Amino acid sequence: MSGRHTSWCAGGHHCGHGEHRSAPITYTAPGAGTVTLTRIRTTTGQQYAEIRLSVVLAQHEPAARQQLTALLTHLQTLIGPPRHLRPAA
Numbered sequence: 001m002s003g004r005h006t007s008w009c010a011g012g013h014h015c016g017h018g019e020h021r022s023a024p025i026t027y028t029a030p031g032a033g034t035v036t037l038t039r040i041r042t043t044t045g046q047q048y049a050e051i052r053l054s055v056v057l058a059q060h061e062p063a064a065r066q067q068l069t070a071l072l073t074h075l076q077t078l079i080g081p082p083r084h085l086r087p088a089a
């Protein structure tokens with residue numbers, strides 16, 4: 001099936017060279033930021049959620065730096081280890 005589009009592939013310029021990409025979904029929080037989510041399947045069959053995140057930062061330090069630290073912490077939590085690597089409960 002590697003040569004065929006997936007059911008969610010947007011086709012056209014969104015995919016090529018064996019990689020399939022969905023149409024991006026964008027959410028904007030006015031004054032706060034924007035996130036764009038795209039589903040991807042690579043030539044190996046591995047699937048990814050590609051997330052482009054733009055967050056409005058405070059104008060001054062240390063507030064901006066604190067935002068970045070909080071963002072990194074949340075992003076690390078969001079990614080987490082793969083479920084199959086987690087110890088059994």
Ligand SMILES: [Zn+2]
Pocket residue numbers: 004005006009010011015016019020021
């Ligand atoms: Zn495709």
